[in-house]
Amino acid sequence: MALLELDGVSLSFGGLKVVSGLELHVEEGEVVSVIGPNGAGKTTLFNLITGIYRPDDGDIRLAGSTIVGLQPHQITRLGVARTFQTLRLFLNMSVKENVMSAAYGHTHAGIVRSMLRTPGMRREEREIEALAEQRLAFFGERLMGYRWNQPAYSLSYANRRRLEIARATATNPRILLLDEPAAGMNPAETHEITGLIGRLRGEGGYTILVIEHDMHVVEGISDRVVALDHGVKIAEGSFEAVATNPQVVEAYLGRQEMSRK
Amino acid sequence: MSDSTPHSAEVPATGPAVGQDEWVARHDERRRARSGWLGLVEGRLRTVPWWAWLALFLGAMCLLPVVESSGYVRRVGFDTVLYMLLALGLNIVVGWGGLLDLGYVALYGVGAYMYAFLASDQFGVHLPTLVAVPVVVIVGAVVGLLLGLPSRRLTGDYLAIVTLFFLQLFQTLTTNGDSAFGHDITGGPNGILNVDPFHLFGHDLAVQHAGVFAVSYFYVALGVFAVVYVALRFVNLSRTGRAWRALREDPLAAETMGMPVNWLKLLSFSFGAAVAALTGTLFAALNSSVFPLTFYFTLLITIYVMVILGGSGSQPGVVAGALIIGPLLEILRDPGKSRWVFFLALLAGLALAFRLSRQLGAIVAATAAFGFAVHAIAGAIDSSWVAGEHAAGFAGAFAHWVVVPAHLAGWLPPVSYVGLIAAALGTTLLHGRLRLVALVPTLYLAAFVWENVMLDDPDATRYIVLGVVLIALMIVRPNGLLGERRVEIV
Numbered sequence: 001m002a003l004l005e006l007d008g009v010s011l012s013f014g015g016l017k018v019v020s021g022l023e024l025h026v027e028e029g030e031v032v033s034v035i036g037p038n039g040a041g042k043t044t045l046f047n048l049i050t051g052i053y054r055p056d057d058g059d060i061r062l063a064g065s066t067i068v069g070l071q072p073h074q075i076t077r078l079g080v081a082r083t084f085q086t087l088r089l090f091l092n093m094s095v096k097e098n099v100m101s102a103a104y105g106h107t108h109a110g111i112v113r114s115m116l117r118t119p120g121m122r123r124e125e126r127e128i129e130a131l132a133e134q135r136l137a138f139f140g141e142r143l144m145g146y147r148w149n150q151p152a153y154s155l156s157y158a159n160r161r162r163l164e165i166a167r168a169t170a171t172n173p174r175i176l177l178l179d180e181p182a183a184g185m186n187p188a189e190t191h192e193i194t195g196l197i198g199r200l201r202g203e204g205g206y207t208i209l210v211i212e213h214d215m216h217v218v219e220g221i222s223d224r225v226v227a228l229d230h231g232v233k234i235a236e237g238s239f240e241a242v243a244t245n246p247q248v249v250e251a252y253l254g255r256q257e258m259s260r261k
Numbered sequence: 262m263s264d265s266t267p268h269s270a271e272v273p274a275t276g277p278a279v280g281q282d283e284w285v286a287r288h289d290e291r292r293r294a295r296s297g298w299l300g301l302v303e304g305r306l307r308t309v310p311w312w313a314w315l316a317l318f319l320g321a322m323c324l325l326p327v328v329e330s331s332g333y334v335r336r337v338g339f340d341t342v343l344y345m346l347l348a349l350g351l352n353i354v355v356g357w358g359g360l361l362d363l364g365y366v367a368l369y370g371v372g373a374y375m376y377a378f379l380a381s382d383q384f385g386v387h388l389p390t391l392v393a394v395p396v397v398v399i400v401g402a403v404v405g406l407l408l409g410l411p412s413r414r415l416t417g418d419y420l421a422i423v424t425l426f427f428l429q430l431f432q433t434l435t436t437n438g439d440s441a442f443g444h445d446i447t448g449g450p451n452g453i454l455n456v457d458p459f460h461l462f463g464h465d466l467a468v469q470h471a472g473v474f475a476v477s478y479f480y481v482a483l484g485v486f487a488v489v490y491v492a493l494r495f496v497n498l499s500r501t502g503r504a505w506r507a508l509r510e511d512p513l514a515a516e517t518m519g520m521p522v523n524w525l526k527l528l529s530f531s532f533g534a535a536v537a538a539l540t541g542t543l544f545a546a547l548n549s550s551v552f553p554l555t556f557y558f559t560l561l562i563t564i565y566v567m568v569i570l571g572g573s574g575s576q577p578g579v580v581a582g583a584l585i586i587g588p589l590l591e592i593l594r595d596p597g598k599s600r601w602v603f604f605l606a607l608l609a610g611l612a613l614a615f616r617l618s619r620q621l622g623a624i625v626a627a628t629a630a631f632g633f634a635v636h637a638i639a640g641a642i643d644s645s646w647v648a649g650e651h652a653a654g655f656a657g658a659f660a661h662w663v664v665v666p667a668h669l670a671g672w673l674p675p676v677s678y679v680g681l682i683a684a685a686l687g688t689t690l691l692h693g694r695l696r697l698v699a700l701v702p703t704l705y706l707a708a709f710v711w712e713n714v715m716l717d718d719p720d721a722t723r724y725i726v727l728g729v730v731l732i733a734l735m736i737v738r739p740n741g742l743l744g745e746r747r748v749e750i751v
Binding site for chain 1: 492495496498499500501502503504506507509510511513514515516517518519520521522528532745746747748
């Protein structure tokens with residue numbers, strides 16, 4: 001059974017079909033890349049999976065059970081975490097608190113226990129802190145030490161991207177949805193992202209669904225590539241197969257006859 | 262932190278590493294501690310734990326009735342503690358939850374009225390204090406939860422309007438509640454009288470003791486404040502507090518990171534309401550009466566000013582805000598004292614703008630000379646122009662400086678007031694020496710307006726001063742006195 005399955009998912013905004021009849025499956029431990037030109041419906045796909053949008057038609061299943069109609073936070077608790085293409089950090093909270101806040105879904109201390117600071121609550125709090133430190137340590141020294149207590153807005157762009165991934169992993173997900181993790185990175189950082197995604201799968205044990213425009217990254221990380229255009233899946237398979245698929249080339253570059261005119 | 266991080270092996274040791282922001286990399290250089298004994302004191306002060314500060318603060322507050330036997334001052338102290346509590350409650354909704362709640366004081370009213378219902382002759386119910394107060398707090402929390410319901414769909418301005426409507430609804434209900442379906446429920450505009458005082462440890466807490474405000478309520482309020490402060494601090498540092506602040510920063514991101522945003526919004530409304538209701542019981546018990554108009558816009562604005570001025574989101578900040586604004590509003594009632602406030606604030610403002618420079622001295626001297634000259638000329642033309650009465654205080658020195666006519670022509674106050682605003686705005690458009698020159702008559706005009714127009718109507722003046730203080734502070738410190746630096750868009 002696939003970890004994540006989309007079965008004939010469709011979504012329209014008014015008369016505009018953003019996603020239509022999409023079939024997609026992600027197996028446990030796989031890294032699947034979603035590519036496609038701007039406006040192809042890639043981020044909408046993420047919004048559908050995370051419950052921000054509700055599909056008009058079709059079913060989305062996580063480990064066999066449907067997640068359509070659940071609130072986004074419920075879906076996150078079931079093991080789906082995402083990052084955003086346009087970074088959405090909690091800018092005025094500290095780096096560590098950004099990560100700690102994401103542990104909300106799998107922790108339990110209620111308000112009364114927090115007010116009284118019961119031993120159980122304090123133990124849980126220490127666990128959350130340890131979890132956050134561990135998640136941040138995944139990125140080497142960059143998000144460590146004094147940066148823990150710095151506000152997130154003081155981080156550089158690349159470090160913010162890293163912090164977003166750290167925050168997503170703190171929800172203890174089974175599947176990570178990364179929305180253009182290499183967007184706006186310089187070549188060295190982009191190269192690093194490729195290694196990072198490999199480590200997320202290897203060390204972290206996460207299944208990963210990633211939207212990416214940089215073909216070097218896509219080539220370096222993907223077990224499988226899915227190409228979207230106008231909300232329709234136009235190709236699926238290995239990187240080589242998809243990259244040379246005439247339909248994919250057409251979606252990105254246009255038809256040859258057209259360009260001759 | 263220097264660049265001796267593992268990844269710096271890949272890049273030259275000088276300058277920030279790849280993926281590292283220069284600003285962040287150089288952070289520690291900028292934060293080098295001050296040297297000398299000042300630095301030592303600063304370093305030591307930073308190691309003092311928060312509870313020690315709180316204990317110190319509470320201890321200082323406890324001393325107030327000891328050093329000050331005046332019933333009036335004690336009463337102001339009590340009111341200030343209530344303000345501190347209200348500011349703490351509003352800080353939950355506005356500072357942490359980031360929800361603009363303009364119905365907040367209605368919850369304060371709900372608390373006061375509920376206590377009055379449960380402990381007065383209105384319905385003949387006289388619950389013991391230790392039963393009535395928790396019941397009121399729970400009712401307040403539930404009403405707050407209901408008030409929060411629109412926040413599921415509305416944000417920002419729209420939520421503000423709906424909650425403001427709730428405040429109006431509360432007003433209408435309490436004002437007209439004396440004939441609801443033929444029953445007298447709220448006492449209408451005349452309110453509810455003879456509310457029971459608190460009954461704790463086998464004693465009725467008397468408001469007056471030998472004609473002077475008794476301090477027992479002050480200490481009870483202070484105790485409640487301490488408990489609320491510590492409890493809220495703990496909540497803020499728990500997963501719920503983090504989730505509230507995450508919700509303030511970005512609701513969508515918070516929701517997708519597993520936080521139930523809608524529930525958290527309701528929770529913050531409910532918590533703020535519970536604190537307000539608790540404060541309401543103190544208010545009702547002390548005054549032994551409740552009236553609808555207590556819980557209205559003036560109070561709402563005052564509490565918002567405290568929260569914003571102190572630093573929304575920071576507990577010590579909002580307490581400091583209440584501690585400044587509460588007594589300030591009282592001081593401004595008395596012309597003799599408010600004059601001090603006004604002129605010291607003017608001087609402080611000048612000192613802030615010009616530092617301790619020659620310019621500052623020149624302006625002060627020029628303004629003084631200008632004033633004496635104007636006074637002399639005006640007195641020479643018609644002695645009645647300077648024959649007005651000066652209030653007590655250091656007015657003696659003023660008698661030969663500010664022109665105070667015996668009879669103020671009807672057109673003079675509005676014209677001089679508007680003229681002052683125009684002159685103040687005008688000086689901001691000028692530059693260099695011209696501005697300094699223009700500043701002198703402007704300052705004098707300010708003194709004139711203060712003495713002749715503002716002091717005549719202390720009640721309006723109080724809020725004008727409050728507004729000016731807020732504007733000035735928001736320019737100097739946009740995040741409030743103790744608020745943390747904040748960015749909205751990066």
